[in-house]
Amino acid sequence: MSGILASMIDGLLVGSVYGLAAMGLSLIWGVMNVINLTHGAMIALGMFGMYLLFGLVTTNAYLLLLPVIAAGLVLGIVVYWMAVHWVIGRSELMSLLSTFAVNMMVIGIGTTLFSTSPYNVNFSLPGITIGAYTFTGNHIAAAVSAVVIALALQLFLYRTRPGKAIRAVADNREAAELMGISSTAVLTIAFGIGIALATASGALVSTMFPFTILSGGAYELKSFVVTVLAGLGKPAGALLAGVLLGLLEGALTPFIAVSWIPLIEFGLFVVVLVALPHGIFGRATA
Amino acid sequence: MILRRPFFWLVLLASALFVFIPLRSNNVLLREDLILVAVAIILASNLNLMIGYTGYVNFGNIIFFGLGGYVGLYLATVRGWNLMLAAVVAGVAVSLFALLFGLAILRLRGAYFALATIGVLEAVQAFVSNFNPWGRATGMYVSFSAYQPLGGAMRALWITYYLIIAVMALSLILSLAIKNSKFGLGLFAIREDEDAAVVLGVNATVYKAIIYSVSAFLPAIAGTLMFYKNGMIDPSIAFELTLSIEAIVMLMLGGQGTVMGAALGGGLYETLRSYLLTSPKLSSFHLVIAGGLLLLVVLFAPGGLIGWLYRLAPRARKVIE
Numbered sequence: 001m002s003g004i005l006a007s008m009i010d011g012l013l014v015g016s017v018y019g020l021a022a023m024g025l026s027l028i029w030g031v032m033n034v035i036n037l038t039h040g041a042m043i044a045l046g047m048f049g050m051y052l053l054f055g056l057v058t059t060n061a062y063l064l065l066l067p068v069i070a071a072g073l074v075l076g077i078v079v080y081w082m083a084v085h086w087v088i089g090r091s092e093l094m095s096l097l098s099t100f101a102v103n104m105m106v107i108g109i110g111t112t113l114f115s116t117s118p119y120n121v122n123f124s125l126p127g128i129t130i131g132a133y134t135f136t137g138n139h140i141a142a143a144v145s146a147v148v149i150a151l152a153l154q155l156f157l158y159r160t161r162p163g164k165a166i167r168a169v170a171d172n173r174e175a176a177e178l179m180g181i182s183s184t185a186v187l188t189i190a191f192g193i194g195i196a197l198a199t200a201s202g203a204l205v206s207t208m209f210p211f212t213i214l215s216g217g218a219y220e221l222k223s224f225v226v227t228v229l230a231g232l233g234k235p236a237g238a239l240l241a242g243v244l245l246g247l248l249e250g251a252l253t254p255f256i257a258v259s260w261i262p263l264i265e266f267g268l269f270v271v272v273l274v275a276l277p278h279g280i281f282g283r284a285t286a
Numbered sequence: 287m288i289l290r291r292p293f294f295w296l297v298l299l300a301s302a303l304f305v306f307i308p309l310r311s312n313n314v315l316l317r318e319d320l321i322l323v324a325v326a327i328i329l330a331s332n333l334n335l336m337i338g339y340t341g342y343v344n345f346g347n348i349i350f351f352g353l354g355g356y357v358g359l360y361l362a363t364v365r366g367w368n369l370m371l372a373a374v375v376a377g378v379a380v381s382l383f384a385l386l387f388g389l390a391i392l393r394l395r396g397a398y399f400a401l402a403t404i405g406v407l408e409a410v411q412a413f414v415s416n417f418n419p420w421g422r423a424t425g426m427y428v429s430f431s432a433y434q435p436l437g438g439a440m441r442a443l444w445i446t447y448y449l450i451i452a453v454m455a456l457s458l459i460l461s462l463a464i465k466n467s468k469f470g471l472g473l474f475a476i477r478e479d480e481d482a483a484v485v486l487g488v489n490a491t492v493y494k495a496i497i498y499s500v501s502a503f504l505p506a507i508a509g510t511l512m513f514y515k516n517g518m519i520d521p522s523i524a525f526e527l528t529l530s531i532e533a534i535v536m537l538m539l540g541g542q543g544t545v546m547g548a549a550l551g552g553g554l555y556e557t558l559r560s561y562l563l564t565s566p567k568l569s570s571f572h573l574v575i576a577g578g579l580l581l582l583v584v585l586f587a588p589g590g591l592i593g594w595l596y597r598l599a600p601r602a603r604k605v606i607e
Contacts, residue, residue, distance in 0.1 A: 029397075033397070035397050035400065035401065082581075083581055083585075086585050087584065087585070090588075091341075092343065092396050092397040092400065093337065093343050094584055094588065096343060096345075096397070096400060097534065097535075097538060097580060097584045098580075098581055098584045098585065100531055100577075100580070101577040101578070101580040101581035101584065102577065102581065103577070104573045104574070104576055104577030104580065105573065105574045105577035105578060105581075107573055108570070108571055108572070108573030108574035108575075108576075108577060109574055111570050111573070112570045112571060112574075217527075221404070221408055224401060224404065224405070225405075228401065228405075232397075232398075257416070259412070259415055259416050259423070260412070260416055261412075262408060262409070262411075262412035263409055263412035263413050263416065266405045266406075266408040266409035266412060267409050269405040269409075270390075270391065270402055270405040270406055270409060273391075273394065273398060273401060273402050273405065274390055274391060274393060274394065274402065277394070277398060
């Protein structure tokens with residue numbers, strides 16, 4: 001019994017990182033109705049950003065999150081002007097394809113540079129031992145970082161003028177423009193933040209598990225599941241839904257083969273999408 | 287009448303060339319290149335029925351191909367059925383599966399539908415990876431003796447090639463027939479404005495479910511033939527999300543919504559990809575080039591090559607459909 005509990009706690013820790021990744025996807029969807037298919041590639045870039053930085057400066061890996069987030073923000077702005085700005089308001093096929101095109105390019109360049117062999121960030125914090133179980137320090141630190149970043153985002157969105165402008169544009173773009181908000185600037189920043197969240201979560205994953213340039217794809221799919229559970233376009237719910245998904249994984253792992261878990265997750269995903277399109281937390285705010 | 291469309295005869299002529307050119311020179315390498323081109327055209331033109339005609343983005347289109355491969359290979363090797371019968375039964379089975387799933391997920395529109403198709407793809411892949419009769423994650427192999435009923439492996443490869451070319455021709459003719467039918471007009475109406483189409487008496491629910499199921503049939507048959515030819519199947523090659531999206535790239539490149547666009551895009555993209563993959567300098571770079579190409583098409587020529595041709599020569603619409 002306590003084994004299940006330990007597994008669930010670890011699931012909860014990992015799940016908060018899923019939640020952070022999903023927040024990025026959800027923010028972009030909520031503000032500009034774009035499903036960002038560069039998400040996985042950006043998570044992978046976060047992983048390799050952390051790996052390269054940690055190779056340069058050997059310090060506490062969690063301090064390196066800040067430069068990774070800053071780089072993610074800049075990268076997001078570049079990607080926005082390269083591929084997203086021109087397809088806003090066109091059919092969803094166009095934004096799906098243009099973001100996927102960027103994804104292909106990033107993965108192609110990444111594969112050329114890093115091949116597809118696994119890497120890891122060689123950094124570990126002391127864990128906490130309770131009874132027969134040890135919770136690794138990195139999982140705890142990653143979960144704490146994820147929650148701190150998520151709270152910082154909430155504060156930004158609800159307490160600052162640019163944050164409020166982002167929420168206004170997400171609510172009603174035309175009305176926001178009439179109030180004098182430059183929607184282009186807001187969309188650029190929102191996309192940058194969404195990508196920064198993806199790179200941050202990638203960096204956190206890299207401190208927990210080994211990764212390859214293709215690993216981002218798996219976390220992208222998990223982000224889809226989490227985003228749909230929370231209801232598309234609701235970043236705050238995404239963290240909670242991520243934790244729930246982590247808990248579910250933790251609770252299932254002791255009982256069934258790991259290879260069945262994707263079936264359960266994606267089955268849940270399709271069922272929630274069809275039956276509860278506004279997510280498990282209730283009605284859409286729009 | 288479809289027989290009076292010039293494009294119909296063009297399809298037959300092109301298919302005949304696909305058959306005779308490698309046969310006359312007995313060129314096996316050319317045959318292997320052309321078989322990939324044919325499969326690309328089959329995938330792109332059936333996907334076109336969903337994306338180009340109906341306006342629904344199906345990211346999971348490759349499950350039809352993969353599931354068809356699994357069902358067909360299981361029937362042909364484990365159960366020892368005749369290959370053609372196995373392929374047709376696989377096509378029917380996958381179409382029924384698509385009909386059931388379609389009725390559930392086609393209630394979603396736009397991006398929600400696109401996401402759901404990704405979910406279905408991943409769920410099916412996870413299921414097959416755990417399904418014992420189909421060899422779980424290691425997949426299934428075609429033993430050498432399974433080629434005996436067709437007169438040995440060498441003859442079997444030629445026979446599957448002809449069959450795949452036939453499926454390619456059927457795909458294009460099916461696209462053409464639907465485009466020139468009342469059913470096709472209903473689909474176009476759904477693509478332009480689904481609510482308006484419903485008001486005008488198009489039974490959108492039934493139309494969408496039917497076209498989703500129809501678009502599964504020929505790719506499933508092609509899947510059986512292709513994996514039988516390759517001699518093996520496993521979940522990661524049968525349900526590869528990238529392949530699914532490459533089919534969309536082909537369609538965009540050629541021009542969605544047109545029969546010729548799907549064929550042209552499929553042919554061009556596959557040729558380009560095999561050139562890049564086999565060239566020693568560019569092989570790991572092929573994703574970059576394909577991605578750049580896709581981005582350019584999306585941003586600057588959303589109608590694809592055929593859209594560009596139509597703008598250049600509006601009369602071409604009469605012949606190139």
